Amino acid sequence: MTVRITDFKYVSYLWDEAKAAELAGDEVALLIYRSNLLGADLRLTNYGGGNTSCKAMARHPLTGKETEVMWVKGSGGDLGTLKQSGLAALYVDELQSLKNVYRGIDHEDEMVELFNHCIYDLNSKAPSIDTPLHGFLPFKHIDHLHPDAAIAIAAAKDGKAITAELFNGSIGWVDWQKPGFDLGLQLRQCLDENPGIRGIMLGSHGLFTWGDTAYESYINTLEVVERCSLYLADHYGKDAPVFGGQKIESLEAEARKAQAAALAPVLRGLCSSKKHMVGHFTDDARVLEFINSNDLSRLAPMGTSCPDHFLRTKISPLVLQLDPAEDLSDVAAIKSKLIPEFEAYRAMYTAYYESCKHANSPAIRDTNPVIIIYPGVGMFSFSKDKQTARVAAEFYINAINVMKGAEAVSSYTSLPRQEAFNIEYWLLEEAKLQRMPKPKALSGKIALITGSAGGIGKAIAKKFIDEGAVVVVNDNDGNRLAEADHWFNTTYNADSYVTAPLDVTSAAQIQSAFDIAALSFGGIDIVVNCAGLSISKPIAEHTEKDWDLLYDVLVKGQFFVTQAGVAVMRKQNIGGDVVNIVSKNALVSGPNNAGYGSAKAAQLHLSRLNAAELGEDRIRVNVVNPDAVISDSKIWEGAWAEGRAKAYGITVAELPAFYAKRTLLNEVILPEDIANACFAVTGGLLNKSTGNVLNVDGGVAIAFVR
Known part of the structure; x- marks a missing residue:
């Protein structure tokens, strides 16, 4: 099946030939252009997620000779607003030579510091952990995204078989592994074992696609995601009701808002036991479909699959045991119901930390939930500021989309708790947190x-x-x-x-x-x-x-x-x-x-x-x-x-x-x-x-x- 530009239904084709023609010959400018287009469509990637790259020849500042350089989205940032200052630029040959000093998967974190020895542009952004995933693939332009439709298949129990059948072997598969140097080697091995493939699905994680030009990479990405979306759409409700059907009915819109406004301060106070948190509320239709369903009690505790999701949403949400029409006027009575639920969540999170921690793991973080579900009403999220709380909610909606798709075509699988912990408490992630600016005096207020x-x-x-x-x-x-x-x-x-x-x-x-x-x-x-x-x-x-x-x-x-x-x-x-x-x-x-x-x-x-x-x-x-x-x-x-x-x-x-x-x-x-x-x-x-x-x-x- 070939998807033509005019056939796109589930993704947005935004490429402007005239705009691209103005950038012709400047591969880095075309990379920025492509990245911004991909980031503008949240069906392709989520805020702050994914990374893109290009490889092109550049003059070596010392020898004057032409040498191959890779420009790749650096640590942090967002594709939708990416500028050249957000890219890391590295010598491809030197990045490849790191294989000679790699001591194995138990030592792969030490490779991140060695990326600095490969830097071409000394003023560029710090390279991210995904740098070798781009560097070890030979293609001129590469997209690594986290589309819900692709992750739904990647997180399905039969995801590997579905991928092979859906794409007739043109998309490879690499089982789940924490991002890093070794995953980059596995991507190259997958390519070597499957020459001619157009992309690779990462189990429970995301998608790699590529092309010899910025446009070829862009259109390849859109076509693959479109095909995943069409496949899921054909299966929704086909063999069973979505999420097992609806268990409860939502309140009317105004009543949902009234309940949420009444309850939000109580939840915020309980979530702010360590420091002041800022909240966000949504009663998006996708949220209501999930939180009112029969499968909520089974799926919510499983947690999310994609690292981008659970790094922002915590391992699992807190599902409130409140009736949608609960009388919230007696605050003391409501707190008497909610406090045990929060205590149970904190105990669960503490047990998760204690059972998974390593000798050098960072100290346990705030044990309060980030995502709180109120069936029949909506979803709350709480974090250090409004943007982080809002983005956490958006990521959990991504997770809902993934669960919906995976359940439609197979059954949903989340990451094992230990794998999730290894991402959440990764020393490299901790170092990133420590580098963040200190909160301002009124942060969280x-x-x-x-x-x-x-x-x-x-x-x-x-x-x-x-x-x-x-x-x-x-x-x-x-x-x-x-x-x-x-x-x-x-x-x-x-x-x-x-x-x-x-x-x-x-x-x-x-x-x-x-x-x-x-x-x-x-x-x-x-x-x-x-x-x-x-x-x-x-x-x-x-x-x-x-x-x-x-x-x-x-x-x-x-x-x-x-x-x-x-x-x-x-x-x-x-x-x-x-x-x-x-x-x-x-x-x-x-x-x-x-x-x-x-x-x-x-x-x-x-x-x-x-x-x-x-x-x-x-x-x-x-x-x-x-x-x-x-x-x-x-x-x-x-x-x-x-x-x-x-x-x-x-x-x-x-x-x-x-x-x-x-x-x-x-x-x-x-x-x-x-x-x-x-x-x-x-x-x-x-x-x-x-x-x-x-x-x-x-x-x-x-x-x-x-």
């Missing part, structure tokens, strides 16, 4: 800053993201929120923040914002009450409407946002921070300011009261008192600025200088100054401080607390 589409709130959100947090950006002004969304999207990656409409006078919108935080990130750690407004009028001109608006937004808004945030924090039981942006006016009497000043005073004392009550929950409540932060602030638009200028007998344009001159430091206060203060009280150095007031006003002596 989730923040909601009211009024964060502009001014002080936006500056705080930016500072928190810069320091590693994820943020719920919100505002009561839809246009302003849309503008902020665009700004954050172009400044940060999509995993750094989420948006929510939030009018702090609306109980429904307050609850919705915290539900969004729970669904997007798992819960909340930091609440910053920043939303505000100002009305400056003499006593005679103040109206009841003015008074109610000030107190509804500043006082009631602060209280009810804090109340909702505290409810989430208590579910998590890992402490938290409430920071209230109040004002110098809470302490200082000024003209034409009765409503605003008294509301600010109420905010300040409310903060003290909350600090006194929430200490036993390890929830700190602190105040930042700014003054005259004019830049990008809605408060200073229109009547307020005019009112303050009139009160002081100056023009609006003179206000910034006026406020600066009356301070001890003669400084103009900027939104960034307030953001720095908020970081100071939440960044870890003041974890034993609560009930404090931090002035950021340039020094206004009459506003000193003591």
